[in-house]
Amino acid sequence: MLAGVAGISLILVGCGQKSSQEKKTITTSTDTELTTVDPSKTTAVGTFNVLNNVDEGLFRLGKDSKVEPGIATSSSVSKNGKVYTFNLRKNAKWSNGDPVTAQDFVYSWRRTLNPKTASQYGYLFSGIKNADKIQNNKAAVSSLGIKANGKYQLKVTLEQRIPYFKLLMGFPVFFPQDSKTVDKYGSKYGTSSKTQVYNGPFTLTKWTGTNSTWTLKKNADYWDKKAVKLDNIKFSVQKDPSTSLNLFNQGKLDMAQLSATQSKQMSKKKDLISRRQSSNYYIAFNQKIKAFKNLKIRQAMSMIINRPVLVNKVVAGGAINNKSFVSKGLAVSPKNGTDFTDDVTVPESMNYNPTKAKKLFKQGLQEVGMKRLHFTLLNSDTYDQKQLSEYLQSALEKLPGLTVSLNNIPGRVILSRQADHQFQATVANWFADFSDPITFLNILTSKNPSNISQWKNSTYDQLIDASNNDDGGNAQARWNDMVKAQNVALNDQAIIPLYQSGEKWLVKSSVKGVIYNTAGANYNFKDAYIK
The missing domain is CATH 3.90.76.10 (Dipeptide-binding Protein; Domain 1)
Structure with missing residues (x-):
């Protein structure tokens, strides 16, 4: 999946009654900034959604x-x-006229x-x-x-x-990438709309690299431009969901993503739809830190989190507690068609047990020679993720001797901090890059750069290697390798899985043709239009 900033969303927007020209424009909002459109360097869900529409x-x-x-x-x-x-x-051409x-x-x-x-x-x-x-x-x-x-x-x-x-x-x-453009801009390549070229249905315009608005414009050089119905898709960053809801109620938005509280209040609205995501939100502990190397401490912090309350009261929006790292609904067994998550052996630490958690935490502190533990939890600064951070702080501090500080920062910063392991603990997420369990499991291997916790387990590495190599041609053997690997990661508390996300939207019937996929780049606007 796609690694990305927590809480990325898309909201399709319109402005009241549209003229015939305006009907060829969709205005969208997102709750996080663009960081780069260099396909070799980005990890953010929002950026991949842009690249999926400006490139091909x-x-x-x-x-x-x-x-x-x-x-x-x-x-x-x-x-x-x-x-x-x-x-x-x-x-097929690039937007600078070069052939692809x-x-x-x-x-x-x-x-x-x-x-x-x-x-x-x-x-x-x-x-x-x-x-x-x-x-x-x-x-x-x-x-x-x-x-x-x-x-x-x-x-x-x-x-x-x-x-x-x-x-x-x-x-x-x-x-593909145009080598002439990479050579021309060097280190600035992909850092703004003008330092990139495009070969997809749209081109990226009006993004300076730091501003909170940008536009996808119909690409006049796209080989299948006749199939593209929209002239523009306009993006703006709106981090407070109440702003989007107010605009929707005023008739200025065609489609608005709801917060957890809003989705519960709007549960009977006829315009409400749900979108499940092939994702996992989790806590990653920097396991270079002495306390976080201790298994009992990691297990205790997993066990003190009440996930049913978390998904129903805090996150909502269609989120589920699947007690897994791999998302539910992503892949089925070649043997009997059961979901991958059905084959998981759920460890005790994934279930809420405050009494056992407090005991384990005390034992863990003794093993590392500490009486108290204080750390900072890093997360993005979107509305829902701030709510999540506050809930996790409250839950974790029920462990005697534990103090948690919060640091919620912009998306453009958090991805860099996670990649460089500049954190003590962080809420992170992974969104599936394609419909196969290995898209999640690969990132926990010891040498994977997306393994931000720096957890290492030789048995896990061997199982993933076997699934990718020796057993790659045997569907059932490969499946068994992946199931065993996930069990190893969960038992050793490589990370603390929190929930699989979903989205609740208010959508006007005039929005048509938007393709949404749970895995990979989620949104395809090539055939989208306003009726």
Whole structure:
């Protein structure tokens, strides 16, 4: 998933009665800022949603994550499932007029994997020939299993079958990049709308890199521009959901995401809809810190949290307590069709037990030679996440000897702090990049840059490695590896899973054609329109 800032949302907006020209514009609001539109460096859900609409890869993901044509007009795969050949359309262009070629994909993939880029998403390329060796500085970037056969044919060689390979191709990390633009802007590449070029249905405009508004404008050079009905999608940052609700009630918004309190108050509204997200919100403890290396302390802090109260009273919005790290509804067993979360063995620490929690915490403090523990909990500064922080502070401080301070900061800062491990404890989240459990499980491996807690477990690493390599061609064996790995992570309290998020929206019937997928880049506006 997609790592991102907690509480990212999208709100489609209109302004009362629309003229015929205004009917080609959707105004949206979000509760977090853009940080970068460099596809090699971003990790934020909101940014991937933008990239999914201003850029395009080999495939696009339509309704229910169905693979649809993108830059590739056709593709074929070898009998052993390890070699893919893509034929590219010759009428695809960048917004600066350059043609989109096979070499743009080669350049983009190599740039993301290059250790100098320090991408947190390089691990997604695992399974492509030499990708892991390149990330570990054991092979040249040029040895990656991707090759341009002329301008309009691309060949990708894998080390083993990747069951979800085509889904990956619809995720922005695998989109092409224009090398001329990267070279032109250097370190400023992707830091504003003017330091990037686009090949998707829209282009990004009016974003300076620090402002709280931006616009997606219909791309006149897009190969399928006739299918794009909107002229503009306008974004503005609104961190207080009451502002959005007031605008909706005034007839100035077409669609408004609700806070936990609002969603309960509006439960009988005919315009109310629910959207489940393939996500997990969790607490990550910096396990380089002595106290957080202690398993009993981590278990106690998990056990003191009343998750049913958390999801129903604090978070709401369709959130669920699935007692898992992998989200519910993401994948089903190849053997019997049961949900992945149904195969999880839930440890005692995932259940609310304040008496046992206090006992474990006391034992943990004794083991690390401490009488009291004080730490700061880092989280984003959106309305709902501030509410969550306050609840967690209240719950955790029921452990005798524990004091928790809160630090809620803007989204552009928190992702950097998490990536650099500049925190004691933080609320983080992961949103699925594609519909497979490994999208969650990969990030807890010891060398994964998105493993912000820096937890390490050799058994876990071995199981994930087996699922990606030796058992990659055996669906059931691979499934069993992933189930066992998740059980290891939960039992060792790698992180503290809190909830799987959902969204409650008030939506006017005039908003049509917006495609929402629970995994990957969630929003596809290519076919959206106002009726």
